[in-house]
Amino acid sequence: MLEISLRHRFPGFALDAAFTAPTPGVTVIFGPSGCGKSTVLAAVAGLLRPAEGRISVGGVTLFDGGAKKFVAPEKRRCGVVFQDSRLFPHLSVESNLRYGLKRAPKDAEGPGFDEVVSLLGIEALLGRRPAALSGGEKQRVALGRALLSRPALLLMDEPLAALDAARKAEVLPYLARLRHRLRIPLLYVTHALDEVDRLADTLVLMQAGRVLAAGPLEALAARTDLPMLAGRQDAGVVLSCRVAAQDEARGLTRLDFPGGSLVVPQAALALGHAVRLRIQARDVAIATSRPEGLSVQNLLPATLAAIEPGGAHDVLLRLAVGDSILLSRVTKDAVGRLGLTPGLPVWALIKAVAFFAEGRDGAG
Amino acid sequence: MLEAATGWLTAEEWEAVRLSLSVALRSVVFGLPPAVLAAWLLARGRFPGRSLLDAAVHLPLVMPPVVVGWLLLVTFGVRGPVGSLLNDWFGLRLVFTTGGAALATAVMSFPLIVRAVRLSLEAVDQGLEDAARTLGAGPFDRFFTITLPLISPGILSGAITAFAAGLGEFGAVITFASNIPGQTQTLPLAIYAATQTPGGEATAAKLAGVSFALAVSGLLLAEMVSRRMQRLLGRERG
Numbered sequence: 001m002l003e004i005s006l007r008h009r010f011p012g013f014a015l016d017a018a019f020t021a022p023t024p025g026v027t028v029i030f031g032p033s034g035c036g037k038s039t040v041l042a043a044v045a046g047l048l049r050p051a052e053g054r055i056s057v058g059g060v061t062l063f064d065g066g067a068k069k070f071v072a073p074e075k076r077r078c079g080v081v082f083q084d085s086r087l088f089p090h091l092s093v094e095s096n097l098r099y100g101l102k103r104a105p106k107d108a109e110g111p112g113f114d115e116v117v118s119l120l121g122i123e124a125l126l127g128r129r130p131a132a133l134s135g136g137e138k139q140r141v142a143l144g145r146a147l148l149s150r151p152a153l154l155l156m157d158e159p160l161a162a163l164d165a166a167r168k169a170e171v172l173p174y175l176a177r178l179r180h181r182l183r184i185p186l187l188y189v190t191h192a193l194d195e196v197d198r199l200a201d202t203l204v205l206m207q208a209g210r211v212l213a214a215g216p217l218e219a220l221a222a223r224t225d226l227p228m229l230a231g232r233q234d235a236g237v238v239l240s241c242r243v244a245a246q247d248e249a250r251g252l253t254r255l256d257f258p259g260g261s262l263v264v265p266q267a268a269l270a271l272g273h274a275v276r277l278r279i280q281a282r283d284v285a286i287a288t289s290r291p292e293g294l295s296v297q298n299l300l301p302a303t304l305a306a307i308e309p310g311g312a313h314d315v316l317l318r319l320a321v322g323d324s325i326l327l328s329r330v331t332k333d334a335v336g337r338l339g340l341t342p343g344l345p346v347w348a349l350i351k352a353v354a355f356f357a358e359g360r361d362g363a364g
Numbered sequence: 365m366l367e368a369a370t371g372w373l374t375a376e377e378w379e380a381v382r383l384s385l386s387v388a389l390r391s392v393v394f395g396l397p398p399a400v401l402a403a404w405l406l407a408r409g410r411f412p413g414r415s416l417l418d419a420a421v422h423l424p425l426v427m428p429p430v431v432v433g434w435l436l437l438v439t440f441g442v443r444g445p446v447g448s449l450l451n452d453w454f455g456l457r458l459v460f461t462t463g464g465a466a467l468a469t470a471v472m473s474f475p476l477i478v479r480a481v482r483l484s485l486e487a488v489d490q491g492l493e494d495a496a497r498t499l500g501a502g503p504f505d506r507f508f509t510i511t512l513p514l515i516s517p518g519i520l521s522g523a524i525t526a527f528a529a530g531l532g533e534f535g536a537v538i539t540f541a542s543n544i545p546g547q548t549q550t551l552p553l554a555i556y557a558a559t560q561t562p563g564g565e566a567t568a569a570k571l572a573g574v575s576f577a578l579a580v581s582g583l584l585l586a587e588m589v590s591r592r593m594q595r596l597l598g599r600e601r602g
Binding site for chain 2: 047076084089099100145155
């Protein structure tokens, strides 16, 4: 369990944030620039001493303002990956990687040097100096250096923010892989929603120094009262699925989620592989009776759970599909025309899904 | 080349060159650790009296060297508060000795080293030290494995500049250590002595040439070393 509550004042800015998150697992703090999310991370790392509050990780108290307890950062065993990588310029990549390993407690368990190097694909870089690395390579090395310090908690401060789209696409799969390969709890700060969708188990939304909401990603993504999440192109939900069947003949992959299943164009994934789906509200249409002769592959029986305000001329429908929730954006006109009321059984037509493959072990 | 130089300079003149090099080298070796400490305190320290320390460090730059020499004489003289203790406890006498010349030179070149080290300390990204902290490095560990290597170009260029300047220190040395051939008569003192001697113009010119050559090569070396180190530290790509 990750338990954080902090109060700190800066000139012109006050931080008052508290949340808890289960461990192991990935906790993502999401919010706009200047909302204080990086400050929370710095406080957990011990690089900032908050005025008041308490920070504990897995039952170990790192900071307690009331008891005047402050564990020095070098004793906290929090591996940090900074946005600007902060590799030591005078050391080779290998020496950078070994810096934390040498200083890790003897009895600390964690992945070995060779394992981390191959996991991150940095074998060819070991002899180089940081100045000779690309941005994406630097972040992979920084990640390896943090991992090798055998941390009890891994902290990442917008590790992909300084990278362009191509470099980001290069590093993100490594992060997703780590998520499942390691049992280290991860606290991840970002202002990019695609990273949230891809990595988060627990989501913490921050704004102006305060926590707006915190909880499991699936639950928060389906909420329509959090305008911050609508920062993406549309509201939508995230579903955790597993590969249930491969249909070679039709070129389809079946994915099961709690309450139903979906088919997607065939993906080269083994059975049982964990996959995350993002389904945007505007990609979900509804019908009050089962439609025939459709090109749409995914048709799910659902129950209309609630009608929530959307835009000027449309609303968001909350649809219960088994244990899962889908959001659908329809016009206000359609609500009247179809006589939609909560409790009505409907058919959800899913026109498009975006999915990300994860590790074999699933979200745990 | 050494042979030619030995033949070209008289034994006494050669002795002045050797003594200059020795005094300058000692001044740098003994001045460096306290200079790095002072630079660190000035760049990173937050304590009352910091501006006082800053002023004290820079005093030798703005005071007449003769005054610095005189202050040393008062402090480290055989009757001075520090000098008498050194004399009683260790039998160490600084006035009128090579060691005294080195001390006077060290005090004069101290601000040069502090300045160079401080500038490079201020240029060190403290984020790197923070990163080292999170990786488990304590304060001394961090200083020796991260900060010191990163400021080494500043230390080296400061040391070389101080060495080059130390070769020519005159006022403080002659006041504190006097002008004793073979003991405290460094190059500039020998040049001064030559100008005071009838027919010494040729000697003065020769020694002035040597002095000039040493100073210029010192500066060039400082520049070269600093560039080489920067490249080693991978700074050329920013």
